[in-house]
Amino acid sequence: xxxxxxxxxxxxxxxxxxxxxxxxxxxxxxxxxxxxxxxxxxxxxxxxxxxxxxxxxxxxxxxxxxxxxxxxxxxxxxxxxxxxxxxxxxxxxxxxxxxxxxxxxxxxxxxxxx
Amino acid sequence: xxxxxxxxxxxxxxxxxxxxxxxxxxxxxxxxxxxxxxxxxxxxxxxxxxxxxxxxxxxxxxxxxxxxxxxxxxxxxxxxxxxxxxxxxxxxxxxxxxxxxxxxxxxxxxx
Numbered sequence: 001x002x003x004x005x006x007x008x009x010x011x012x013x014x015x016x017x018x019x020x021x022x023x024x025x026x027x028x029x030x031x032x033x034x035x036x037x038x039x040x041x042x043x044x045x046x047x048x049x050x051x052x053x054x055x056x057x058x059x060x061x062x063x064x065x066x067x068x069x070x071x072x073x074x075x076x077x078x079x080x081x082x083x084x085x086x087x088x089x090x091x092x093x094x095x096x097x098x099x100x101x102x103x104x105x106x107x108x109x110x111x112x113x114x
Numbered sequence: 115x116x117x118x119x120x121x122x123x124x125x126x127x128x129x130x131x132x133x134x135x136x137x138x139x140x141x142x143x144x145x146x147x148x149x150x151x152x153x154x155x156x157x158x159x160x161x162x163x164x165x166x167x168x169x170x171x172x173x174x175x176x177x178x179x180x181x182x183x184x185x186x187x188x189x190x191x192x193x194x195x196x197x198x199x200x201x202x203x204x205x206x207x208x209x210x211x212x213x214x215x216x217x218x219x220x221x222x223x224x225x
Contacts, residue, residue, distance in 0.1 A: 001160065031211055042201065042215040043158070058212075092157050096211055102148065103213060105157035 002027050002097050004106035012112045013083055020079045021109045023093035028073035030096070033103065034066070037090040046091075049076050083113045116141040116206050120216035127223050130191045135219045137202035138184040147185050148213065149178050150201040158201055161187075192223045 003026040013019050023032065034046040047057045047068055055068040069077045080087050090108045097104060117140045127133055139147065146165050150158035162171045164180035171178050175196060177188045187200055199220045203213040 004157075033211075042217045043203075043213075044215075045212055048212070090155075094157075100146070100163050101211060102160055102163055103211075104160055105150075108155070108157045110155065 001102070001104045002029060002095050004093065004095060004104060006091075006093060006106040006109050008109060009107065010110040010112075012114060015084050015113055017083055018079055018081045019083065019111060020077050021091050021093075023076045023078070023106055025074045025095050027097075030073070032070065032076045033094045033096070034068065034076075034078045035092040035094065035105075037092060037108070039088070043092065046078070080111065083111075085113045087111065088113045116204070116214050118202060118204055118214050118216040120200075120202060120219050122219060123217070124220040125222070127189075127192055127221070129193055129223055129225050132188070132190045132192070134189070135187040135200055135221070136184060137187070137216055139202075139204050141204050141214070142207050144182075145205045147180055148203045149185070149187055150203065152199045152201055152218070154199075161200075189221070192221075194223045194225050197221055197223045 005024045007022045032049045035043045037043050045058050046061045047055045049055045049068050049070040051070045051073050067079045090110050092105050092108045094103045094105045119138045121136045148163050149161040152158045162178040167182045169180050175190050179186045199218040201218045203215045206212045
């Protein structure tokens with residue numbers, strides 16, 4: 001399975017600022033995904049990021065708030081813009097790999113907005 | 115509407131006390147059911163994929179089974195290191211690569 005790293009692993013930010021989260025994969029993958037996991041809750045898909053095309057966002061998530069880049073087949077970034085305390089969550093990237101189309105997850109970025 | 119429901123929400127077991135976790139789903143044309151384990155502060159770790167009713171998969175003390183409406187994760191003689199949140203997920207009907215996750219079962223195994 002793919003080895004996925006995320007930076008930063010955690011951060012504490014002030015409201016109104018922005019944070020860019022990086023996701024690096026050790027192999028080339030077509031599909032990368034960004035999820036949010038709010039405290040005590042399960043995972044919610046934010047967007048799908050394919051290399052060479054614009055990210056597609058799920059209902060309730062917009063590009064102005066969560067801009068995504070996918071410059072190549074091993075890397076993606078998610079920016080959380082104009083943050084508020086409600087954005088405090090774990091942000092996870094995942095990749096789809098293998099014949100069984102399994103999703104593998106990174107370790108997550110734990111964000112606290114004050 | 116596609117939906118995944120897990121029960122119980124939380125489960126406390128004594129070491130060695132076997133039990134089962136449930137994942138029920140309402141999605142047309144199931145194209146796989148995934149089980150993950152998530153430790154606090156970490157990303158989900160893939161455990162199993164099941165595709166058809168009657169299928170079973172095992173890994174150490176864990177065995178996952180699948181019927182047409184639900185999946186069970188059986189834990190046999192659990193150890194404290196099995197303590198984690200167990201998540202199940204199914205692909206959405208409109209998109210096979212977009213997963214719907216259940217809310218998870220928080221398992222605590224006491225020594």
